[in-house]
Amino acid sequence: MVVDSGYRACVVGLGSMGMGAALSCLRAGIPTSGIDLSEARRDQFAAAGAEGVGASIADLEGEFDAILVLVVNAAQARAVLLGEGGAAGRIRAGGVAIVSCTQSAEDAKALAADLEAMGVQMLDAPVSGGAAKAEAGQMTVMASGSKAAFAAAGPLLEAVAGKVYTIGTDIGLGAMVKVIHQLLAGVHIAAGAEAMAMAARAGIPLDTMYDVVTNAAGNSWMFENRMKHVVDGDYTPLSAVDIFVKDLGLVTETGRSLKFPLPLASTAFAMFQSASNMGFGGEDDSAVIKTFSGIDLPKKEG
Structure with a gap:
């Protein structure tokens, strides 16, 4: 894969799946930052060659083309993206928030609507496969969203996924x-x-x-x-x-x-x-x- 040299990604949540996804992005040549509350996980990702690490988006510099959110639930995803100093404000024009937590279709729709009001597009993109497939860049992604959102997420999805299912254009279908x-x-x-x-x-x-x-x-x-x-x-x-x-x-x-x-x-x-x-x-x-x-x-x- 040839990645635009200006394409930057950030992974929020460096747990068993998030760490694998973040490392897969690095292997694909994507300058990638990571956010996690765990200092040990941040240190691990930094040692692997992360562009930047932090406990919040405030610890990182610049804007990102894609922010992959791999947290536990809808409440955490909303807090990360739209809370005080939320990460959504650091997504470049034309970029995308890739929300990969397990959540209800209604929560996915509500989050997408609030992001859209800020001018940020969202890909509703839950994942599966476990830690081993995440580390190998072979996750299964079940995603819904606009063609523009899929295009903006393309380099990151190619890095982290073995299979991407395009469920449809309506947010909530992936969820x-x-x-x-x-x-x-x-x-x-x-x-x-x-x-x-x-x-x-x-x-x-x-x-x-x-x-x-x-x-x-x-x-x-x-x-x-x-x-x-x-x-x-x-x-x-x-x-x-x-x-x-x-x-x-x-x-x-x-x-x-x-x-x-x-x-x-x-x-x-x-x-x-x-x-x-x-x-x-x-x-x-x-x-x-x-x-x-x-x-x-x-x-x-x-």
């Missing part, structure tokens, strides 16, 4: 696709946890159960990825239980707004809520298996 995706992701984790818990109760070694499923028709990407954490007894959070409390809560709220029943998603939501209430909210989302009583789970070695 809705991500909500539906999170329905599947959350249900798959919950179902995988239920299956592994049943295996534990039946006395089946969990490493054996894991090998069988991952080589058979019952496998899914979420089972293969998350249930390995259970087998290893390692609940170091890559995506925490409380993230799925948030996301499946959004799924069920969206279902209610559409007057559409979601029996499986509602059950999975209750399981993640229970895990959080039991004190596992900050652990890896595979810790939802800990809601099942009377089973012995593997312990992390060392």
